[in-house]
Amino acid sequence: MKSQEHFMQMLFGLSEWETDREQSISVEALSEILCCTPRNVKLILRKWENEGLLRWRAGVGRGNHSTLTILCDTSDFFSAYFKNLLSGGKITEAVGLVQNEKLPARIKRGLQQIWDSQFGFVLEEGESTSLDVLRIPRQRGFSTLDPAFVAVAAESHFLRQMCHRLVYYDQEQQTFLPELAHAWECNEERTAWTFYLRKGVRFHHGKILNGKDVEYTMRRLIDLDSPYRWQMDDVDWIEHQSERIITFHLRQPNSFFLHYMGSQAMSILPHDVPFSEQAVIGTGPFRMAEYTDERLVLEAFDDYYRERAVLDRVEIWIVTGHPGSRQHYELPNREQQSDSGSEGKDIVFEETGCNYLAFNFRRPGVQHDYAFRIAMRMVMDRNQLIKKLGEYAFSPAGSFLPSRSRAMTFSSSTLEEAASWLSRSSYQGETLSVFISEGKLFDIVGKWMKRRCQQIGIQIKLVPMTKANFLSDHVDLEADMAIMGEVFQSDVELGLIELYKNKSTMVYRFMDDHMRALVDDKLSEVLRMENRDKRMRALDLIEQAFEEQQWLLCNFHVKRIDRYHPALQGFVADSFGWLDFSKLWVKSFVTSL
Numbered sequence: 049m050k051s052q053e054h055f056m057q058m059l060f061g062l063s064e065w066e067t068d069r070e071q072s073i074s075v076e077a078l079s080e081i082l083c084c085t086p087r088n089v090k091l092i093l094r095k096w097e098n099e100g101l102l103r104w105r106a107g108v109g110r111g112n113h114s115t116l117t118i119l120c121d122t123s124d125f126f127s128a129y130f131k132n133l134l135s136g137g138k139i140t141e142a143v144g145l146v147q148n149e150k151l152p153a154r155i156k157r158g159l160q161q162i163w164d165s166q167f168g169f170v171l172e173e174g175e176s177t178s179l180d181v182l183r184i185p186r187q188r189g190f191s192t193l194d195p196a197f198v199a200v201a202a203e204s205h206f207l208r209q210m211c212h213r214l215v216y217y218d219q220e221q222q223t224f225l226p227e228l229a230h231a232w233e234c235n236e237e238r239t240a241w242t243f244y245l246r247k248g249v250r251f252h253h254g255k256i257l258n259g260k261d262v263e264y265t266m267r268r269l270i271d272l273d274s275p276y277r278w279q280m281d282d283v284d285w286i287e288h289q290s291e292r293i294i295t296f297h298l299r300q301p302n303s304f305f306l307h308y309m310g311s312q313a314m315s316i317l318p319h320d321v322p323f324s325e326q327a328v329i330g331t332g333p334f335r336m337a338e339y340t341d342e343r344l345v346l347e348a349f350d351d352y353y354r355e356r357a358v359l360d361r362v363e364i365w366i367v368t369g370h371p372g373s374r375q376h377y378e379l380p381n382r383e384q385q386s387d388s389g390s391e392g393k394d395i396v397f398e399e400t401g402c403n404y405l406a407f408n409f410r411r412p413g414v415q416h417d418y419a420f421r422i423a424m425r426m427v428m429d430r431n432q433l434i435k436k437l438g439e440y441a442f443s444p445a446g447s448f449l450p451s452r453s454r455a456m457t458f459s460s461s462t463l464e465e466a467a468s469w470l471s472r473s474s475y476q477g478e479t480l481s482v483f484i485s486e487g488k489l490f491d492i493v494g495k496w497m498k499r500r501c502q503q504i505g506i507q508i509k510l511v512p513m514t515k516a517n518f519l520s521d522h523v524d525l526e527a528d529m530a531i532m533g534e535v536f537q538s539d540v541e542l543g544l545i546e547l548y549k550n551k552s553t554m555v556y557r558f559m560d561d562h563m564r565a566l567v568d569d570k571l572s573e574v575l576r577m578e579n580r581d582k583r584m585r586a587l588d589l590i591e592q593a594f595e596e597q598q599w600l601l602c603n604f605h606v607k608r609i610d611r612y613h614p615a616l617q618g619f620v621a622d623s624f625g626w627l628d629f630s631k632l633w634v635k636s637f638v639t640s641l
Contacts, residue, residue, distance in 0.1 A: 052129050055101060056084060060150045065122050072113040075106075082470060101125075123155050125428060132157050134166060139342040139365050166365075171433035179360040182629065188486045189341060191515050193325055195265075195315040196274035199552040201399075201535040204312050206364065208325050209346055209629050210252075211315035211330030214243050214262065215306060219233035222580070224306055228257060228316055228331060232272055232309075238301040238578075243309070245292040249353045252316045252335035260296035264319035266296075275551035303578045307542045333357045333630035342366050346629070358633035400543070401535040402445035402453075403493065403593035405601040409560040413480070415528055419473035421598040424529075427500045428601055430458045436496050437604065440489050445602040447576045447591055448534060448544065467504040479507040483527040489606070494531055523557070530554050533606060541580070543572060544587045548613060556598060563599070 062080030064071045078089045093104045093116075097629050100119055107114040126145075133142040145151070146159050172179045176224045195211060198204050214229040229243040249257040263286050267404055282302050287295040308314065318329055328336045334357065344364040346359040385519065407415040414420045429502045430444035446456040484494040494510045501508050508513035513530070517523055523530065530556045536543030549565045559567065570590050577583045594600055 051095065051099075052125075052132075053094075055096060055125070056129060058082060059118075059122065060148070062116075065118060065152065067118050067121060070115045070117045073116050074114055075412065076118075122152075123158055126151075126155050126157055127162060128318065130162055132164075132439055137338070137340065137343050151349045164368060170294075172359075177556060180358060180633070181361045181363065182359055183363045184630065186364050187367065189366050189515065190344065191518070193328055193339070193344075193476060194323065195313050195317065196272050196276065197270050197519075198312060199275070199550075204537065205342060207312065207328070207330075207347070208332065209362070210328050210332045210336055211317070212332050213314045213316060214245075214309045217307070217310045217537075217542075219538040219540070224310060227310075229309075231251045232306070233429075234305070238303050238305070240295055241305050241309075242289075242293065242295040243296070245294070247292065248351060249331050250351045251507045252329045252330055252349055253321065254320065255318055255320060257286045257316065257331060258291040260291075260319045260365065261316050262294050262340070263288075265314060265316050268317070268323070269313055274313060274392045275553075276311060276546075277551075278549045279308040279313065284302070303577055304541075304545075304575045304583075307539055310543060312537060329527070334362060337361070342394065342549075355630075357630040361630055362629050394480060398442045398450055398607060399535045400448075400450065400540060401440075402448050402450075402605050403489075403531070403533045403603045404445070404448075405497075405603060406532060406554045406558050407599065408524070408529065408558045409563060409599070410524060410558060411526075411528065413528050414473060414475045415476070415480075417473045417475070418598065419469050420475055421601075421612045423469035423473060423475075423504070423506075425598055425601055426461035427463070427504070427506070428603055429461050430603055431460045433493070433496065434604055437489070437492065440492070440607060441604040442607040443605050445603055445605050446595065447602060448536070449540065452588070452591075463500060463504050466500075468504065470504055475506065477505065477507065479509050479524055480528040481511055482508050483511045483513045483517075483523050483530040484533050485530075490531055490533075493603070496533070523554075530558070535606075541583060543588070544591075545574070548590070559599075566593075 056190055058078065058081055061078075062073070062452075075086045075089050078093075079086045082089060093102070096102050096358070097104055102119050103117040105115045120236065130142060130145060133139075133145065146156060151159075167183050167185050170181045170183055172181050184204065187284070191203055192198055193203055193207055193210075195207060198207055212227045214227060215224045215232065216227050217223075218225050226246075228246060228249060230246050231244040232242060234241045237439055243262070243447045244380075245259065245262070251257065251261075266280055266286070268274075268281065269280055282298040282300055282305070284297050284299045289295060289299060295303070307331065315330060317323055321329060326336075326339050327619050328339075331353065333352045333354070336344070337347040338345035343366060346362040348360050350356060403425065407421060409416065434441050434444055443450065443453060444456075444458045445453045447453050471507070482494065482497070484490050498510060508529075511527070513523065513532075521639060534543075534547065534553065534555075547553055548559075548564075548571060550556055556564075562600060567590060569585065574583050574586045577586065
């Protein structure tokens with residue numbers, strides 16, 4: 049690779065790349081291009097001649113110039129080099145090469161075609177058999193894959209492919225189904241919950257699951273002061289009746305405890321090895337094979353306790369700075385099957401959750417002024433924002449739940465009305481810091497908001513919400529407002545409660561002590577209710593209180609669109625809009641027997 053890099057460096061320093069065209073150039077000029085001594089230049093040129101890359105003729109005598117002739121096809125050279133970068137997982141270098149301004153247009157087009165062909169479903173030849181691979185591009189880097197801290201929808205989905213919980217919530221049936229526990233029960237007082245673990249479930253490192261792993265996972269949330277720690281507050285002690293029977297004894301009745309056991313935070317980890325984010329070990333259908341800043345590679349786990357995944361490998365590539373792709377589920381470079389119907393189709397998915405503007409009540413400032421918050425509600429006119437976003441937005445939001453929003457009407461407001469409310473507030477022209485989540489969608493919303501704020505005299509500074517400042521208290525201390533999005537897991541009830549209890553959400557982080565006490569009091573009543581409809585009505589009242597006081601502004605429900613090939617089979621979408629990798633397969637991959 050080093051020799052190829054030097055050759056590429058030389059090409060970028062030349063004005064002529066055409067094959068078999070002789071050009072004059074001195075050793076001294078090549079020395080400057082390659083950043084090495086003339087002696088090393090001569091050694092490198094001799095090596096390239098032996099490899100058939102070029103022909104070098106040294107000028108002998110006064111007035112005789114040295115000449116260089118490119119012998120290789122430069123398109124083929126760059127294609128081979130580009131493929132080596134990709135196969136080696138050097139995604140950032142590959143993206144940088146495609147975007148290099150010195151690259152001729154014809155070569156750039158060829159590399160772009162290779163790049164596009166990498167994504168979607170790819171058939172690779174292994175040592176003894178072919179491998180079915182799904183490769184997905186991702187615009188931003190990973191935050192965390194630690195179950196105790198995971199807070200991003202995509203990362204939650206990837207984690208779910210590697211780790212399972214005791215139970216999971218089925219959204220369609222609105223009931224809990226077995227996962228690592230095949231059965232469970234509670235006493236009449238709902239102060240003792242017993243779980244019966246499946247036999248023979250193996251972790252990715254070969255160990256058999258038992259009750260110690262469940263207890264370790266739960267206690268880890270407490271020891272690490274996880275944002276999900278509150279879910280374990282009622283646990284008094286844990287009883288191990290056998291290796292596969294474990295009982296949680298609670299300090300007080302809790303009808304909602306089963307929801308906690310189905311939480312993503314309770315993804316069961318083995319107790320016998322220290323947790324490592326670069327080597328996550330779970331019981332799911334895929335095991336972590338590689339995890340770097342540039343890609344996450346998941347491989348099918350042959351000893352999975354359920355049906356083995358049809359896919360052999362899933363790769364998520366971080367392609368920051370490169371145009372996005374919807375080829376998540378495409379079959380690149382494959383001819384259409386006669387029975388496959390139309391060409392590519394779209395998966396259109398409305399996320400459960402919404403994009404919102406949160407006011408930071410833990411920091412002094414004009415955001416405590418009701419008139420200012422009303423002015424911001426008018427600035428963030430939902431109807432106009434929806435038109436601006438086009439395909440990115442599904443519908444205006446007045447709630448985190450799309451079903452509730454659809455029952456609402458949203459009247460438009462003008463900037464003149466916003467300015468009128470602003471004049472009644474205590475705003476004095478100060479610059480306000482608005483932290484904004486990463487991604488193209490948030491960038492559009494932030495710039496649109498800033499432009500409208502400027503039109504009525506509100507000065508704002510947009511601050512990117514990086515992984516580092518999100519996980520620290522920097523946002524809490526410095527932000528006046530934040531533009532965020534929340535996406536609920538399939539258990540909507542738990543999602544609504546986590547808004548106010550999970551220490552990683554901006555809703556929780558921005559509430560002052562009075563607001564937290566008010567919400568905690570109402571939630572304590574919710575957790576004692578056995579009837580789901582009553583709980584949902586009570587949670588609705590909490591959300592209505594936030595709406596009446598304009599403590600946060602719901603803006604819109606996000607629309608996700610992914611491309612898929614008609615040959616794709618096994619659609620099972622989760623609440624985050626991702627397809628369950630373990631269920632996917634493609635007709636064109638099936639070989640006739």
